[in-house]
Amino acid sequence: MATPVAPSGAGRYKQRVTQVPLVDYxxxxxxxxLVARQCTSCGAKFFDRRNACASCxxxxxxxxxxxxxxxxxxxxxxxxxxxxGVPVPFVAGVVDCDGTxxxxxxxxxxxxxxxxxxxxxxxxATVPIGTxxxxxxxxxxxxxxVERTAI
Amino acid sequence: MTENVWIxxxxxxxxxxHPDKDTIDLASEAAIAxxxxxxxxxxxxxxxxxxxxxxxxxxxxxxxQKQIGQTGIPxxxxxxxxxxxxxxxxTAIMAVKAGEADxxxxxxxxxxxxxxxxxxGNRKPDKDxxxxxxxxxxxxxxxxxxxxxxxxxxxxxxxxxYMYENSYAGTPFELFAKISEKNHAHSTxxxxxxxxxxxxLEQIMGDVMIAYPNTRPMCSANCDGAAAAVVVSDSKLKTxxxxxxxxxxxxxxxxxxxDPWQEACQVLPDVNTLTRRAAAxxxxxxxxxxxxxxxxxxxxxxxxxELVHYDNLGLCEPGGxxxxxxxxxxxxxxxxxxxxxxxxxxxxxxxxxxxxxNIWEVCHHLRGEAGDRQIEGAKVGxxxxxxxxxxxxxxxxxxxxx
Numbered sequence: 001m002a003t004p005v006a007p008s009g010a011g012r013y014k015q016r017v018t019q020v021p022l023v024d025y026x027x028x029x030x031x032x033x034l035v036a037r038q039c040t041s042c043g044a045k046f047f048d049r050r051n052a053c054a055s056c057x058x059x060x061x062x063x064x065x066x067x068x069x070x071x072x073x074x075x076x077x078x079x080x081x082x083x084x085g086v087p088v089p090f091v092a093g094v095v096d097c098d099g100t101x102x103x104x105x106x107x108x109x110x111x112x113x114x115x116x117x118x119x120x121x122x123x124x125a126t127v128p129i130g131t132x133x134x135x136x137x138x139x140x141x142x143x144x145x146v147e148r149t150a151i
Numbered sequence: 152m153t154e155n156v157w158i159x160x161x162x163x164x165x166x167x168x169h170p171d172k173d174t175i176d177l178a179s180e181a182a183i184a185x186x187x188x189x190x191x192x193x194x195x196x197x198x199x200x201x202x203x204x205x206x207x208x209x210x211x212x213x214x215x216q217k218q219i220g221q222t223g224i225p226x227x228x229x230x231x232x233x234x235x236x237x238x239x240x241x242t243a244i245m246a247v248k249a250g251e252a253d254x255x256x257x258x259x260x261x262x263x264x265x266x267x268x269x270x271x272g273n274r275k276p277d278k279d280x281x282x283x284x285x286x287x288x289x290x291x292x293x294x295x296x297x298x299x300x301x302x303x304x305x306x307x308x309x310x311x312x313y314m315y316e317n318s319y320a321g322t323p324f325e326l327f328a329k330i331s332e333k334n335h336a337h338s339t340x341x342x343x344x345x346x347x348x349x350x351x352l353e354q355i356m357g358d359v360m361i362a363y364p365n366t367r368p369m370c371s372a373n374c375d376g377a378a379a380a381v382v383v384s385d386s387k388l389k390t391x392x393x394x395x396x397x398x399x400x401x402x403x404x405x406x407x408x409x410d411p412w413q414e415a416c417q418v419l420p421d422v423n424t425l426t427r428r429a430a431a432x433x434x435x436x437x438x439x440x441x442x443x444x445x446x447x448x449x450x451x452x453x454x455x456x457e458l459v460h461y462d463n464l465g466l467c468e469p470g471g472x473x474x475x476x477x478x479x480x481x482x483x484x485x486x487x488x489x490x491x492x493x494x495x496x497x498x499x500x501x502x503x504x505x506x507x508x509n510i511w512e513v514c515h516h517l518r519g520e521a522g523d524r525q526i527e528g529a530k531v532g533x534x535x536x537x538x539x540x541x542x543x544x545x546x547x548x549x550x551x552x553x
Contacts, residue, residue, distance in 0.1 A: 020281050022296060024288030045419060048286040072317050075419065077307035078363035079299045085274045086224040087297035092304055094312065094419045103298040104253040108418075113324070113363060128350035129291060132280045138290050138296065 022129050022140035023047075032126050032141065033069050036100060037062035045100055069124045070146065071097035076118070078111050091116055095143050107142030121146040153248045153479055155287070157399040159383040159391075160189020164507040166345040166376035166499035168264040174206045176428060178215045178260035181377035181504075185255070189381040190395050191399070193220030197252025198383070200227040202235035202259045202503040205266070215258060223511035226251075229443035233452060234536045235259055236378060236506025237299035237407070237544025243382050244405045247250025251388035259508075260377035261501035267362075267373070270302035303370050303453060305539070310455025313366070313462070317470045326473060328355045330456040331369040338481075340524035345374040345499030369454035371500035378507035389427055402516045403437035404547035412542075422456065422537050426463035429545040433533070434465070437547040441465040444487060445529040446516055447507035450537045451494040464545075466534060471507070476497055488526055491516075506544055509534040517550040 021028050024045045025035050036045040039062055044055035054061035076093035079086075091106035093116075107127055109115050122143035129138035162184035166179055172180075178201070184194055214228035225246075231238040235257030243255035274292045281290035293389045294300040314323045319323035330444065337352040350368055358366040383391075387397055408429040413421045434440055442466060450462060451457035458472050465477030466487050475481070481489035492512040494504060513532035516520045521529075530550045537543050 006505045020283075020290055022290055023293070026402065042413065044414075048417070054417070062391075075308040075312035077299065077311065079295070079301065079304045080359075080363070081268055081303070081361045082295055082299065082301060083268065083274045085276065088295075090295055090299075092299040092308065094308060095182075099260075099414075101418045103418045105298065107298065118311060127296075128333065129296065130277060132281050136281050138281045138327060150466075 018136045020136055022138055022150070025128050026139070026141050028139055033124060034067040034102060034141070035064050036067050057062070067100050067102060068098035071095040071102065071122055071143070072120060073106065073122050073143070075108055076116055078113070078116065079084045093143070095122055105142040108144035123141070138140070139144045156244045156384040156402045156405070157383050157385065158386050158402060158510070158514055159388065159395060159399050159474045160187070160191065160252070160381040161379070161507070161511045161514050162188050163343060163378035163504070163511040165343045165378050166374045166501060166508070169262070169375040170264070170392035171437060172375065174203055174211070174260055174262050175214055175218050177262070177375060178211065178258050179218050179378070179379035181260065181379035182219055182258050185379035190384070190392065191254065193222060193382060195254050196224055196256045198225050198227070198243055198246040200229055200239040200253040200255065200257045202229045202239045203261060204230060204232070204235060204502050205261055205263060205277045207367050211260065213541065214323060230426050231542035232538025233409075233450065233500070233502050233539050234502050234538030234542040235503040236504055236508065237536045237546065238298075238343055238506065238536070238542065240380055240510060240543050240546065241380070241405050241407045241544060244402060247382055247384050255347070255382050255506060256379060257382065258377065258379040259503040259506055260472060261374040261503045262375045263501050264375045265373065268301050268303070269373070269431070270300050270305065280541065285317060287382055301362065303365045305420060306456045307362045307365050307455040309422055310458055312419065312455070313459045313472065316471065319473055323453045324356065326476070327364050327454040327458065328366070330451070330457050330476060331355050334451060334490050334494035334496045337366065337483055337491050337524070340500060341492075341493050343499050344493040344497050345372045346497040347493070365453050366454055367495060371452045371495035372497060373500055374499035375422060376499060376501035376504045376508065378504045378511055380507050380510060383437040398518050398543070400517050401549040401551060402546060403439070403549045404433035405438065405543045406432045409545045420539050420541055422541060423463050424459060424545045425541055426500055426535065426537060429543040430464045431537075433547050437549075439531060439547065441487075443531050444533050445533045446488045446491060446513060446526045447535070448490060448492060448532070449535040451490055452500060452537070454496060457490070457494070460535065464533065470540065481524065483524070491524055506536040507537065510546055510548065513548050517548060
């Protein structure tokens with residue numbers, strides 16, 4: 001919640017801004033991370049609101065489990081043509097986070113095949129999406145290289 | 152024991168731009184020609200299965216009947232994305248196999264010329280205030296923010312994933328572009344293809360990049376077209392003329408699968424498992440193996456997709472798709488010709504028509520009528536399509552015995 005702080009004395013304290021995650025499986029805070037819904041019957045993981053488990057069919061329920069923050073890029077594409085309004089180029093990919101596959105953009109890297117490599121180690125990063133008319137900042141996520149790649 | 156089903160008549164229209172023909176014009180052309188090809192008429196049809204994805208109406212079958220013959224038969228309007236044509240065929244075959252009709256008509260039609268980038272509708276503009284909605288509580292549209300919704304990008308990832316899993320040490324872009332080079336070269340012999348231009352590797356790699364590594368010519372061509380097939384039961388076929396029996400093509404396998412759950416399947420569509428299953432079921436139903444195939448028409452919606460299907464259809468050793476391609480095997484003069492029609496990249500991909508059009512190509516060769524592009528002595532062929540969502544149709548066809 002925004003906590004307005006009254007200016008005092010010589011300086012002004014910065015207002016704390018309300019942040020919302022782009023998707024509800026992104027948890028913000030000091031250590032942003034993703035959470036998955038894990039089927040209590042078979043362990044299959046999902047990111048969306050579930051009616052039942054698509055792996056085993058059980059509707060017994062799901063636990064919330066943290067997803068590893070680091071992973072390996074197991075596939076990617078560099079999109080140069082997208083729907084109107086979608087800025088290009090961007091790198092879309094699939095990251096293997098310690099056994100859980102996650103869809104996300106590869107960020108904080110030059111979007112070309114010289115810099116983005118299959119198998120590269122990446123870690124979760126937050127990405128500002130924008131601020132709305134109420135002053136709320138939406139925060140998304142992506143995966144950035146753990147190391148800078150040398151060409 | 153259910154009896155065999157045969158393809159009695161089949162036709163595809165020329166794929167391309169047909170601005171003066173509407174959807175029903177194309178569907179009628181294909182249907183009437185298919186029935187004429189089989190020496191039968193609409194009055195002989197006991198069932199109709201029809202598909203059209205972009206036309207906006209759910210009743211393509213009835214709209215077609217209102218032009219070519221309202222006989223009151225059961226109509227199944229079907230949809231399975233890019234596997235719609237194969238689904239229509241599967242439906243007609245199923246009805247004949249079940250003994251509910253002795254002859255059926257399957258039709259697929261699409262007007263897609265000028266459609267542009269598929270899969271990515273306009274991204275919804277951001278709302279005034281962030282409000283979570285939908286199954287992941289998204290506060291804004293996710294295309295471009297969390298991966299890509301567009302088809303060239305999705306299928307680029309499908310191909311790149313194969314490269315990762317099989318530790319390809321070369322340049323993926325060049326390898327995939329060579330696959331496209333093959334299909335464009337093949338298309339020069341196909342007068343019904345939307346594009347019949349040979350393209351060099353340099354031209355393909357130098358063309359507009361859509362979603363790395365897919366350049367524009369490596370993407371299926373959006374165009375208009377229709378295809379239709381008449382299927383007939385074994386016992387009914389035996390009552391027809393010698394000529395009709397001679398040209399009939401036996402359906403040795405007709406399979407449809409959907410995507411079974413796999414760990415990553417809701418993150419990146421898994422086009423592999425359902426194809427592998429469909430292929431295994433098809434080979435079993437047909438009593439053959441991939442080594443028996445004289446030609447294959449598979450779903451190269453993008454050059455990156457063709458590679459993985461060499462593996463999925465068992466045309467090569469598991470993990471061996473790159474070596475298979477580099478050996479020259481899938482070229483028309485190779486040991487396992489793939490997409491001699493030019494494939495979706497150059498023949499074109501009018502979505503609901505494709506699943507019957509590739510059956511037409513196989514039949515054309517099995518009947519010995521493919522002229523300049525005839526695969527000599529072709530006896531057995533396989534046609535494969537994948538629709539995202541997902542559905543996979545695999546048919547194995549065999550030339551009639553002399």
